[in-house]
Amino acid sequence: MYSSPTKAPFCEKEGLRRGAWSPEEDDRLVAYIRRHGHPNWRALPKQAGLLRCGKSCRLRWINYLRPDIKRGNFTADEEDLIVRLHNSLGNRWSAIAAQMPGRTDNEIKNVWHTHLKKRLDDERKLAAAGGGGGRRPQTRKQPKAAKSAAAVKREATPSVSVDTSSGVTCSTVTESSPSSADGDHRRQQQQTQHAAVKEESFSSGGELPAAAAAPTAAADMDESFWSSTEVTGMMAGLGDMDEELAIAGTSSAAAARSDDMEFWLKMLLESGDMRDLAVL
DNA sequence: AAATCCACCAACCGCCGTATG
DNA sequence: GCATACGGCGGTTGGTGGATT
Numbered sequence: 001m002y003s004s005p006t007k008a009p010f011c012e013k014e015g016l017r018r019g020a021w022s023p024e025e026d027d028r029l030v031a032y033i034r035r036h037g038h039p040n041w042r043a044l045p046k047q048a049g050l051l052r053c054g055k056s057c058r059l060r061w062i063n064y065l066r067p068d069i070k071r072g073n074f075t076a077d078e079e080d081l082i083v084r085l086h087n088s089l090g091n092r093w094s095a096i097a098a099q100m101p102g103r104t105d106n107e108i109k110n111v112w113h114t115h116l117k118k119r120l121d122d123e124r125k126l127a128a129a130g131g132g133g134g135r136r137p138q139t140r141k142q143p144k145a146a147k148s149a150a151a152v153k154r155e156a157t158p159s160v161s162v163d164t165s166s167g168v169t170c171s172t173v174t175e176s177s178p179s180s181a182d183g184d185h186r187r188q189q190q191q192t193q194h195a196a197v198k199e200e201s202f203s204s205g206g207e208l209p210a211a212a213a214a215p216t217a218a219a220d221m222d223e224s225f226w227s228s229t230e231v232t233g234m235m236a237g238l239g240d241m242d243e244e245l246a247i248a249g250t251s252s253a254a255a256a257r258s259d260d261m262e263f264w265l266k267m268l269l270e271s272g273d274m275r276d277l278a279v280l
Numbered sequence: 281a282a283a284t285c286c287a288c289c290a291a292c293c294g295c296c297g298t299a300t301g
Numbered sequence: 302g303c304a305t306a307c308g309g310c311g312g313t314t315g316g317t318g319g320a321t322t
Contacts, residue, residue, distance in 0.1 A: 020290070020316080042307065058308075059291065094310060109311075110289055 017051045021060055025050055029057055030065050063106045070102030074111055082108055082116060 017025075032048035038061065041054035050057060063069075074082070078100065085096040093105035093112075100108065 018292075040307080054307085055293090055309090056291075062309090063290075091311065105310075106290080113312095114288055 015051060016053055016056075018056070021064075025052065026060070026065060029060060033061060033065075059106075063104045066104075068102060069104060074103075078103070079111070079116060082112060083120065086112065086116075 021029075028048050028050055032044065032050075036047070038044055038058070041058045044050075044054055045052045045057050048057075052060075081100065082096060085099055089095045093109045097103055097105040097108050
């Protein structure tokens with residue numbers, strides 16, 4: 001529901017697919033992003049031959065296809081971290097995700113709504129009732145063996161590699177927005193996210209099999225994409241990529257960005273807003 | 281064995297802020 | 302300065318499948 005009638009809705013619905021992604025669509029999206037990155041989400045589906053809106057493509061990539069996503073159950077430590085971060089940050093899922101590499105805001109949000117919230121409610125009730133309050137009621141089901149149709153289909157399609165076992169766990173937006181924990185987080189996030197998105201783009205490249213990462217493909221990448229400091233910094237760490245693309249000295253930029261994150265964390269800790277994170 | 285309930289999670293929607301012409 | 306395009310975030314929904322009755 002856009003306030004301006006001149007503004008097109010986020011996704012024109014005529015002729016565009018919705019719902020679960022097919023393995024073929026995943027393939028197309030991954031292949032396209034590997035080759036070209038995602039300088040323009042809106043134009044991407046057309047160029048990639050996908051009958052999806054750009055937003056849908058973006059979401060699919062960010063939440064599912066990105067190679068550095070850590071899949072599987074949340075550990076007890078991760079759950080506790082979510083609870084602590086939520087205490088400090090509230091429902092700022094992207095900010096919480098920023099502290100949890102490999103986890104997406106959507107995933108964290110889901111975990112929160114499905115059982116962490118319930119768990120806390122139970123604990124509060126127990127506390128109010130004067131009970132000792134066991135920390136982790138056994139209410140959570142074991143992870144489903146069966147996955148959604150799309151997930152099953154995807155897993156049957158090895159060409160779509162979302163496996164993180166390669167060890168190329170690139171830092172993504174997760175590192176770029178600690179500043180959002182302070183003040184008008186969205187405004188600050190926006191400034192960091194542009195670079196972070198490019199980094200995400202690269203993370204797909206980082207996962208490339210050597211054949212898919214052919215220099216010719218890399219050369220097709222958008223210039224701005226490859227000139228991003230984060231991207232080039234990451235490039236420096238990858239031996240099997242075209243050396244031309246690994247611009248010297250950019251890894252220090254990544255280090256500087258890491259320092260930046262620590263700065264903001266420190267600020268928050270000192271302000272007392274995230275005091276309970278100090279144990280981390 | 282069938283019906284129903286419920287947990288999980290992928291995906292959608294609406295809104296907002298920034299970038300751009 | 303204004304209008305529009307775009308990217309991103311958080312809230313919510315709907316489909317799926319396991320658990321329970």
